[in-house]
Amino acid sequence: MEKIRLGRTDMMVSRLGLGSIPLQRLPEEYAITIIRRSLDLGINFIDTANAYTTSEERIGKAISGRREGIVLATKSQARTREELENHLQLSLKQLGVEYIDLYQLHQVGDFETLDLVLEPNGLLDVLEGAKRAGVIKHIGVSSHQIDVAKALVASDRFETIMFPLNFVTCEAADELLPLAREHDVGFIAMKPLAGGMLSNATISFKYLFQFPDVLPIPGIEETREIEEIVKLLEGSHEISALEQEEMQRLREELGTKFCRRCDYCQPCTQEIPISFVLWFPTLADRIPLETLMEGPLAGAIEKAGSCIECGECEPRCPYHLPIREMVAESFKLYEAAKRKYQKQVSSKSKKRNN
Numbered sequence: 001m002e003k004i005r006l007g008r009t010d011m012m013v014s015r016l017g018l019g020s021i022p023l024q025r026l027p028e029e030y031a032i033t034i035i036r037r038s039l040d041l042g043i044n045f046i047d048t049a050n051a052y053t054t055s056e057e058r059i060g061k062a063i064s065g066r067r068e069g070i071v072l073a074t075k076s077q078a079r080t081r082e083e084l085e086n087h088l089q090l091s092l093k094q095l096g097v098e099y100i101d102l103y104q105l106h107q108v109g110d111f112e113t114l115d116l117v118l119e120p121n122g123l124l125d126v127l128e129g130a131k132r133a134g135v136i137k138h139i140g141v142s143s144h145q146i147d148v149a150k151a152l153v154a155s156d157r158f159e160t161i162m163f164p165l166n167f168v169t170c171e172a173a174d175e176l177l178p179l180a181r182e183h184d185v186g187f188i189a190m191k192p193l194a195g196g197m198l199s200n201a202t203i204s205f206k207y208l209f210q211f212p213d214v215l216p217i218p219g220i221e222e223t224r225e226i227e228e229i230v231k232l233l234e235g236s237h238e239i240s241a242l243e244q245e246e247m248q249r250l251r252e253e254l255g256t257k258f259c260r261r262c263d264y265c266q267p268c269t270q271e272i273p274i275s276f277v278l279w280f281p282t283l284a285d286r287i288p289l290e291t292l293m294e295g296p297l298a299g300a301i302e303k304a305g306s307c308i309e310c311g312e313c314e315p316r317c318p319y320h321l322p323i324r325e326m327v328a329e330s331f332k333l334y335e336a337a338k339r340k341y342q343k344q345v346s347s348k349s350k351k352r353n354n
Helices: 028-040 055-063 081-095 111-118 123-132 146-154 171-175 177-182 201-208 223-234 241-254 274-286 289-294 296-306 323-353
Strands: 003-005 012-014 045-047 071-076 100-105 136-142 160-164 186-190 214-216
Touching (some): 028 055, 028 223, 055 071, 071 081, 081 123, 100 123, 100 160, 111 123, 123 136, 136 186, 146 160, 146 171, 177 186, 201 214, 201 223, 201 241, 274 296, 274 323, 289 296, 296 323
Parallel strands (some): 071 100, 136 160, 160 186
Antiparallel strands (some): 003 012
16 A cells, blocks of 8 residues: 655555544454454554543554554543553553554643643653653644644644544645644544544545545444545545535535534433434434334434433533534434334334234
8 A cells, every 4th residue: 555654753654544433332353353454455554542442452452463564553631641651551551562653642622731731841741751762653642623733733842633634624624734744744634534424435535535645544343444445545536526516515414513423522421422312313314214213223312312401511522512402403303203203113003903
């Protein structure tokens, strides 16, 4: 697979990386299969995080015996020196490695946190010490806020920036990417499918492959998904007029009020799976009504009815979504779909009895 230079890290990484948020939701053996299949396809960059529960352990098992040539990236959302040091040691243990190629400060989303990171003897000092010791090779950062991300890049303290980029939320292409190039900071594109809201991989990755120095890291739940994206990478990246029209239609349909499924809003005091609930309107358009109402999906969306509107989730959302309002809208849609399904079941029952 084609490789690109990841900014001033000078690491040569595959043109496509592997994100790992979905790996924690899968059976372990299948998660390991996906990682190994990705490596076999030529992918050498794997990104994970301390916060992604079982992800690091599963990656560690998958790369056992084949560490050489793999660029491992992980992250910590720690906000104290002691917690960051603990996270780093835990990541080394769970990944089963002696060093981490790229260690990132996770979700620096406001200027207060930025100051905390950069202050003397602060969080960045811990990572710079680890870098001198050879425990980590390079230091990066992730953010979801464009102004904060630009300040992080301009600080010249980080070698990579991870930021959402897709054809719906594309402000980074105009504002952040040129700045990253100016400062020779590697650009890692998270949310290439807008957190699962975009199902058309063809146009999503054709858009991203227009940027020769951007590293997309899609999260993968099935081996066929990574195989499809690799095939797109190897083919033509030209976007047709019809594909442009479809991209515009999706931009208008999604707007800016949609969940990227980052789950920073969690935990919910009522144990509501918020990102899933907010995803329900899209699922309702794509999945048969019977599947929605008969399987475990219905049980998950039912929990939305227990929302007490405490609002604890909203300050944690990096996109400042009106989560309480959106949960209520999704639940209202679910109840309407449930009534429709119950009528269908009742009608079929009457026909059978007649």
